Amino acid sequence: MSKPKQxxxxxxxxxxYQTEKVEYIETLxxxxxxxxxxxxxxxxxxERYPVKPDIFEKTYQALD
Incomplete structure (x- = not known):
């Protein structure tokens, strides 16, 4: 096995978009x-997928 890299x-x-109701999403x-x-x-x-608000905030940044 090779040495792990970062x-x-x-x-x-x-x-x-942030949902205002419960939705069922077809994902991969x-x-x-x-x-x-x-x-x-x-x-x-x-592809579509739901992301919890705390994870979204840590992972994504608005462009606008």
Missing amino acids: FIKKPIKVTA EGTMRADVGDWIVTGING
Whole structure:
């Protein structure tokens, strides 16, 4: 096994909205529940997935 290296995630533009109701999202891993206040992110290949607000805040930065 080679020695582990450190990496940083490439900055990739995504679109997202914060849901005001419970939603069920079809993701690459199957159907996932998004609770009120969760962010629904659409990735670069059109995939959608819910992200909890605390994780979203640590991971994403607004461009506007």
